Amino acid sequence: MSEAPVKKGKRKFELDPRLASYKGVWVFVEHERGQVHPVSWELMGEGRKLADMLGVELAGVVMGAPGEETRRFCNEAFHYGADLCYLMQDDILKDYRNEPFTKGLTDLVNAYEPEILLLGATTQGRDLAGSVATTLKTGLTADCTGLTIDPDNRSLAATRPTFGGSLLCTIVTLNYRPQMATVRPRVMAMPDSDASRSGRIIEQPLGMVESSIITKVLEFIPDANQDKPQLAFADIIVAGGKGMKRPENFQLIWDLAQVLGAEVGASRPVVQAGWVDLDRQVGQSGKTVRPKLYIAAGISGAIQHRVGMSDSDCIIAINNDPNAPIFEFATYGIVGNAMTILPALTESFRQALATAKKAG
Amino acid sequence: MHIVVCIKQVPDSAQIRVHPVTNTIMRQGVPAIINPYDLFALEEALRLKDKHGGTVTVITMGPPQAEGALRKALSYGADDAILITDRAFAGADTLATSFALASAIRQIQKNMPVDMVFTGKQTIDGDTAQVGPGVAKRLDFQLLTYVSKVSSVLPKEGQIVVERRAEGGVQLLKSRLPCLITILEGNNEMRFATMPNMFRAARHAVKVWDREAAGITDEDVVRIGLKGSPTVVSKVFAPTPHTDPAEMIDVESGNPRDIADTVLAKMFTRFPVVAKEIAKRA
Numbered sequence: 166m167s168e169a170p171v172k173k174g175k176r177k178f179e180l181d182p183r184l185a186s187y188k189g190v191w192v193f194v195e196h197e198r199g200q201v202h203p204v205s206w207e208l209m210g211e212g213r214k215l216a217d218m219l220g221v222e223l224a225g226v227v228m229g230a231p232g233e234e235t236r237r238f239c240n241e242a243f244h245y246g247a248d249l250c251y252l253m254q255d256d257i258l259k260d261y262r263n264e265p266f267t268k269g270l271t272d273l274v275n276a277y278e279p280e281i282l283l284l285g286a287t288t289q290g291r292d293l294a295g296s297v298a299t300t301l302k303t304g305l306t307a308d309c310t311g312l313t314i315d316p317d318n319r320s321l322a323a324t325r326p327t328f329g330g331s332l333l334c335t336i337v338t339l340n341y342r343p344q345m346a347t348v349r350p351r352v353m354a355m356p357d358s359d360a361s362r363s364g365r366i367i368e369q370p371l372g373m374v375e376s377s378i379i380t381k382v383l384e385f386i387p388d389a390n391q392d393k394p395q396l397a398f399a400d401i402i403v404a405g406g407k408g409m410k411r412p413e414n415f416q417l418i419w420d421l422a423q424v425l426g427a428e429v430g431a432s433r434p435v436v437q438a439g440w441v442d443l444d445r446q447v448g449q450s451g452k453t454v455r456p457k458l459y460i461a462a463g464i465s466g467a468i469q470h471r472v473g474m475s476d477s478d479c480i481i482a483i484n485n486d487p488n489a490p491i492f493e494f495a496t497y498g499i500v501g502n503a504m505t506i507l508p509a510l511t512e513s514f515r516q517a518l519a520t521a522k523k524a525g
Numbered sequence: 526m527h528i529v530v531c532i533k534q535v536p537d538s539a540q541i542r543v544h545p546v547t548n549t550i551m552r553q554g555v556p557a558i559i560n561p562y563d564l565f566a567l568e569e570a571l572r573l574k575d576k577h578g579g580t581v582t583v584i585t586m587g588p589p590q591a592e593g594a595l596r597k598a599l600s601y602g603a604d605d606a607i608l609i610t611d612r613a614f615a616g617a618d619t620l621a622t623s624f625a626l627a628s629a630i631r632q633i634q635k636n637m638p639v640d641m642v643f644t645g646k647q648t649i650d651g652d653t654a655q656v657g658p659g660v661a662k663r664l665d666f667q668l669l670t671y672v673s674k675v676s677s678v679l680p681k682e683g684q685i686v687v688e689r690r691a692e693g694g695v696q697l698l699k700s701r702l703p704c705l706i707t708i709l710e711g712n713n714e715m716r717f718a719t720m721p722n723m724f725r726a727a728r729h730a731v732k733v734w735d736r737e738a739a740g741i742t743d744e745d746v747v748r749i750g751l752k753g754s755p756t757v758v759s760k761v762f763a764p765t766p767h768t769d770p771a772e773m774i775d776v777e778s779g780n781p782r783d784i785a786d787t788v789l790a791k792m793f794t795r796f797p798v799v800a801k802e803i804a805k806r807a
């Protein structure tokens with residue numbers, strides 16, 4: 166993709182008439198252990214906009230073991246904007262496995278012909294998207310940060326970072342359908358849920374037998390939640406960068422986070438130096454976050470960090486270099502030594518919390 | 526046991542600069558490295574070879590200078606190396622890349638059956654994580670992605686058990702050879718090249734395959750390179766700062782506490798959502 170030569174200017178484009186029957190926007194509803202991955206609803210919000218631009222229907226695709234759960238997922242999909250759901254139920258689909266999910270989704274696409282198919286760029290979504298796109302021999306744009314419709318030719322224009330995040334590129338899939346794209350969690354905003362919405366369900370069988378499937382799940386070992394940071398979904402994040410200088414100083418980040426009940430985030434050099442776990446890395450090769458408050462101390466604001474956190478509601482940046490790039494997009498900038506500003510912030514927040522507590 | 530490892534030579538993106546005026550990539554002088562994620566795949570393959578014996582073949586599709594990446598891989602201990610290079614491959618997206626790689630692997634299989642194909646999790650330039658799944662589908666191999674650990678292989682029985690990183694946990698999967706595994710980063714460290722291997726790497730004849738040698742017929746030319754790529758880059762641009770610069774807090778006057786109080790006061794007024802979030806924690 167990165168090697169494709171760049172063609173400038175508007176391209177004249179007529180869709181092959183054989184592909185004209187492909188209509189509608191689909192979102193694959195990913196779930197694991199009884200819960201839909203939030204990225205699916207974020208995509209549903211985005212899919213709604215695309216479907217409205219095209220004047221077509223928005224559908225969710227729910228695949229799983231038969232039972233109440235899959236029905237509930239369909240209903241949730243309606244609440245988040247779907248007009249209909251394609252439901253495929255089979256015991257074989259209890260755990261995610263590449264082979265049956267690829268067959269099921271590919272069959273659904275061939276039967277109902279959507280023009281756009283969106284999946285989360287998760288371990289499950291990327292595994293499935295790559296397999297389905299290859300099986301269907303269609304285009305797939307991975308890890309998009311923006312999706313829109315090109316008004317000239319109704320095609321999906323998918324924007325993603327390229328060259329290590331230094332540049333963005335917009336990619337189109339011309340004479341192939343569906344146009345497939347994946348998006349990372351938290352890149353798109355979570356839409357509101359409207360419990361009054363409902364929709365229709367179209368069921369289709371998987372048509373496989375377990376004995377024909379080679380790969381078996383022997384066990385699922387869930388992550389122990391307590392020691393896995395839930396960075397992506399934190400409402401407040403205190404993050405430190407290389408400017409914290411020494412691992413001991415990083416304690417100041419933890420102190421503030423503790424007072425705020427916040428998660429701790431970090432830039433890549435901090436993770437590489439082993440000061441904190443990989444799970445805490447924010448940015449292009451780490452997590453995308455969109456907290457209400459992001460406090461960045463000693464972080465320069467390189468583009469690869471920025472893409473992971475610039476959608477935070479409010480960003481407070483502390484950096485001793487007045488020309489640090491982070492000040493170009495933070496909400497509040499403090500030029501100063503993080504080692505003295507952080508403890509002061511900790512105290513101020515402590516006091517604000519005490520005041521709020523008194524006020525009830 | 527025969528393992529094919531797919532590696533890619535990439536520009537060291539940490540050193541890429543974007544021209545401030547033309548917004549084009551300044552590639553001059555940017556060193557080329559083996560995609561860092563692929564080193565985890567290569568090391569895992571070498572470890573399996575240490576344990577079970579066998580052969581590790583590295584392949585790459587790229588321009589002639591990608592031979593450097595293959596020699597490096599040989600110096601780490603790979604047994605054989607194949608460079609798949611042809612003008613016809615230029616401009617390939619993931620679908621076209623997987624077609625070419627799968628075709629080359631089928632050619633390799635004609636000499637020696639392949640038990641496993643390893644790829645990295647993703648590249649740092651393409652960054653799609655899609656080539657591995659694509660190759661697996663085209664070869665009709667079992668696909669095991671995001672593997673953090675190869676727990677056991679029974680080459681004779683053709684059985685394999687791996688740990689796969691899933692959402693919210695680890696799947697322990699039992700599968701069958703031949704399979705394609707995309708290896709997760711961080712679970713091993715590339716060994717040092719030994720002196721003998723360095724000498725061997727320098728002398729080793731890297732096989733160079735053009736389109737035909739890679740088994741791609743005239744008919745299939747439309748399935749590789751730019752022609753075989755459904756996705757088209759329509760625009761490349763620098764991210765525009767759509768946000769306003771930060772409101773700078775005056776630090777001249779105050780001591781740190783005053784500065785901190787000022788920020789909080791401003792923030793609570795302008796961002797009721799943050800004030801509410803903080804109040805929740807009181």
Ligand SMILES: Cc1cc2nc3c(=O)[nH]c(=O)nc-3n(C[C@H](O)[C@H](O)[C@H](O)COP(=O)(O)OP(=O)(O)OC[C@H]3O[C@@H](n4cnc5c(N)ncnc54)[C@H](O)[C@@H]3O)c2cc1C
Nearest residue numbers: 406407408432433448449450451463464465470485486503
């Ligand atoms: C392919 C690729 C992927 C990447 N992915 C990521 C990613 O996911 N996440 C990520 O974060 N980075 C990523 N990077 C790295 C990124 O380019 C930057 O190198 C990195 O974000 C810089 O981290 P930093 O701001 O902590 O360190 P630096 O750039 O070294 O900045 C440190 C900052 O601290 C300030 N400082 C120094 N002393 C003090 C003090 N006493 N008080 C206050 N401020 C001080 C300095 O002025 C400076 O601005 C990636 C790079 C590449 C090439």
Ligand SMILES: Nc1ncnc2c1ncn2[C@@H]1O[C@H](COP(=O)(O)O)[C@@H](O)[C@H]1O
Nearest residue numbers: 531586644645647648651653654655656
């Ligand atoms: N041109 C190539 N030659 C050989 N292997 C490749 C090539 N491109 C991608 N790969 C392999 O596929 C993996 C995923 O690449 P990508 O889909 O580009 O993120 C990489 O880690 C490599 O192992």
